[in-house]
Amino acid sequence: MPHLKELAQDSAKRSQVIDDACHVLDLEVADKSGLSGLAIKAGYKVVQGVKPGFVRQAVDDLLDDFLDALDPIYQEAISAGKRPGEYLKSRCGQVADSLLSITDRRAENAQRAAVRSMYDKLRPTAKKHVEAAAPRLADLLEKHAPAS
Secondary structure, three states: OOOHHHHOOOHHHHHHHHHHHHHHHHHHHHHOOHHHHHHHHHHHHHHHOOOOOHHHHHHHHHHHHHHHHHHHHHHHHHHOOOOHHHHHHHOHHHHHHHHHHHHHHHHHOOOOHHHHHHHHHHHHHHHHHHHHOHHHHHHHHHHHOOOO
Protein backbone atom coordinates (compact mmCIF):
# COMPACT_ATOMS: atom_id res chain seq x y z
CA MET A 1 0.00 0.00 0.00
CA PRO A 2 1.44 3.40 -0.94
CA HIS A 3 2.07 5.97 1.74
CA LEU A 4 -0.05 9.11 1.74
CA LYS A 5 2.87 11.38 0.88
CA GLU A 6 3.54 9.30 -2.23
CA LEU A 7 -0.02 9.86 -3.40
CA ALA A 8 0.49 13.65 -3.39
CA GLN A 9 3.81 13.83 -5.22
CA ASP A 10 2.30 14.31 -8.67
CA SER A 11 2.07 18.10 -9.06
CA ALA A 12 -1.49 18.07 -10.44
CA LYS A 13 -2.71 15.77 -7.65
CA ARG A 14 -0.87 17.82 -5.03
CA SER A 15 -2.49 21.00 -6.32
CA GLN A 16 -5.94 19.36 -6.04
CA VAL A 17 -5.22 18.23 -2.48
CA ILE A 18 -4.04 21.71 -1.52
CA ASP A 19 -7.10 23.34 -3.12
CA ASP A 20 -9.41 20.96 -1.28
CA ALA A 21 -7.55 21.41 2.02
CA CYS A 22 -7.84 25.20 1.71
CA HIS A 23 -11.55 24.80 1.02
CA VAL A 24 -11.93 22.62 4.14
CA LEU A 25 -10.07 25.26 6.15
CA ASP A 26 -12.33 28.02 4.82
CA LEU A 27 -15.46 26.00 5.67
CA GLU A 28 -14.22 25.15 9.16
CA VAL A 29 -13.46 28.80 9.92
CA ALA A 30 -16.81 29.93 8.51
CA ASP A 31 -18.64 27.43 10.74
CA LYS A 32 -17.16 28.79 13.97
CA SER A 33 -19.46 30.76 16.24
CA GLY A 34 -19.48 32.47 19.61
CA LEU A 35 -16.55 34.32 21.12
CA SER A 36 -14.00 31.67 20.17
CA GLY A 37 -15.45 31.71 16.64
CA LEU A 38 -14.93 35.44 16.42
CA ALA A 39 -11.34 35.03 17.55
CA ILE A 40 -10.72 32.28 15.01
CA LYS A 41 -12.26 34.30 12.20
CA ALA A 42 -10.21 37.36 13.17
CA GLY A 43 -7.05 35.28 13.36
CA TYR A 44 -7.73 33.76 9.97
CA LYS A 45 -8.17 37.22 8.47
CA VAL A 46 -4.82 38.24 9.96
CA VAL A 47 -3.14 35.19 8.43
CA GLN A 48 -4.86 35.73 5.07
CA GLY A 49 -3.68 39.33 5.12
CA VAL A 50 -0.01 38.50 5.56
CA LYS A 51 0.34 38.33 1.78
CA PRO A 52 -1.72 37.06 -1.14
CA GLY A 53 -1.62 33.26 -1.28
CA PHE A 54 -0.15 32.93 2.21
CA VAL A 55 -2.71 30.35 3.38
CA ARG A 56 -2.26 28.21 0.28
CA GLN A 57 1.52 28.38 0.67
CA ALA A 58 1.24 27.43 4.34
CA VAL A 59 -0.95 24.44 3.46
CA ASP A 60 1.56 23.39 0.80
CA ASP A 61 4.44 23.78 3.27
CA LEU A 62 2.64 21.67 5.89
CA LEU A 63 1.20 19.05 3.56
CA ASP A 64 4.05 16.54 3.58
CA ASP A 65 4.37 16.66 7.37
CA PHE A 66 0.60 16.30 7.76
CA LEU A 67 0.52 13.35 5.37
CA ASP A 68 3.35 11.69 7.28
CA ALA A 69 1.43 12.24 10.52
CA LEU A 70 -1.78 10.77 9.07
CA ASP A 71 -0.10 7.88 7.29
CA PRO A 72 0.00 5.48 10.28
CA ILE A 73 -3.75 5.92 10.74
CA TYR A 74 -4.30 5.43 7.01
CA GLN A 75 -2.15 2.28 6.98
CA GLU A 76 -3.97 0.89 10.04
CA ALA A 77 -7.31 1.44 8.31
CA ILE A 78 -6.19 -0.28 5.14
CA SER A 79 -4.70 -3.20 7.08
CA ALA A 80 -7.95 -3.58 9.04
CA GLY A 81 -10.05 -3.45 5.87
CA LYS A 82 -11.75 -0.22 6.96
CA ARG A 83 -12.49 2.96 5.09
CA PRO A 84 -9.68 5.43 5.84
CA GLY A 85 -12.04 8.35 6.39
CA GLU A 86 -14.21 6.51 8.89
CA TYR A 87 -11.12 5.24 10.67
CA LEU A 88 -9.72 8.79 10.86
CA LYS A 89 -12.96 10.04 12.44
CA SER A 90 -12.74 7.32 15.09
CA ARG A 91 -9.24 8.53 15.93
CA CYS A 92 -9.95 12.27 15.91
CA GLY A 93 -8.09 12.94 19.18
CA GLN A 94 -4.97 11.18 17.92
CA VAL A 95 -5.25 13.02 14.59
CA ALA A 96 -5.56 16.37 16.34
CA ASP A 97 -2.55 15.71 18.56
CA SER A 98 -0.43 14.62 15.58
CA LEU A 99 -1.33 17.60 13.42
CA LEU A 100 -1.01 20.12 16.23
CA SER A 101 2.44 18.84 17.16
CA ILE A 102 3.51 19.83 13.66
CA THR A 103 1.93 23.28 13.78
CA ASP A 104 3.35 23.84 17.25
CA ARG A 105 6.87 23.21 15.95
CA ARG A 106 6.28 25.45 12.96
CA ALA A 107 4.80 28.24 15.07
CA GLU A 108 7.88 28.25 17.32
CA ASN A 109 9.92 29.14 14.25
CA ALA A 110 7.45 31.51 12.60
CA GLN A 111 9.19 34.52 11.12
CA ARG A 112 6.08 36.68 11.14
CA ALA A 113 5.26 37.98 14.61
CA ALA A 114 1.56 38.45 13.76
CA VAL A 115 1.21 34.81 12.76
CA ARG A 116 3.01 33.58 15.87
CA SER A 117 0.99 35.84 18.16
CA MET A 118 -2.32 34.75 16.65
CA TYR A 119 -1.33 31.07 16.87
CA ASP A 120 -0.40 31.46 20.53
CA LYS A 121 -3.77 33.07 21.28
CA LEU A 122 -5.77 30.37 19.52
CA ARG A 123 -3.71 27.33 20.50
CA PRO A 124 -5.45 26.60 23.85
CA THR A 125 -8.68 25.65 22.05
CA ALA A 126 -7.12 24.24 18.90
CA LYS A 127 -7.53 20.55 19.71
CA LYS A 128 -11.31 20.73 19.96
CA HIS A 129 -11.44 22.58 16.64
CA VAL A 130 -9.22 20.08 14.86
CA GLU A 131 -11.32 17.25 16.29
CA ALA A 132 -14.45 19.01 15.03
CA ALA A 133 -12.89 19.15 11.57
CA ALA A 134 -12.48 15.36 11.48
CA PRO A 135 -15.53 14.72 9.25
CA ARG A 136 -14.28 17.11 6.59
CA LEU A 137 -10.73 15.80 6.91
CA ALA A 138 -12.13 12.29 6.54
CA ASP A 139 -13.96 13.31 3.36
CA LEU A 140 -10.75 14.85 2.03
CA LEU A 141 -8.88 11.64 2.77
CA GLU A 142 -11.57 9.51 1.14
CA LYS A 143 -11.55 11.70 -1.97
CA HIS A 144 -7.80 11.60 -2.51
CA ALA A 145 -6.74 8.32 -0.89
CA PRO A 146 -9.68 5.94 -0.80
CA ALA A 147 -9.23 2.32 0.14
CA SER A 148 -8.68 0.34 -3.03
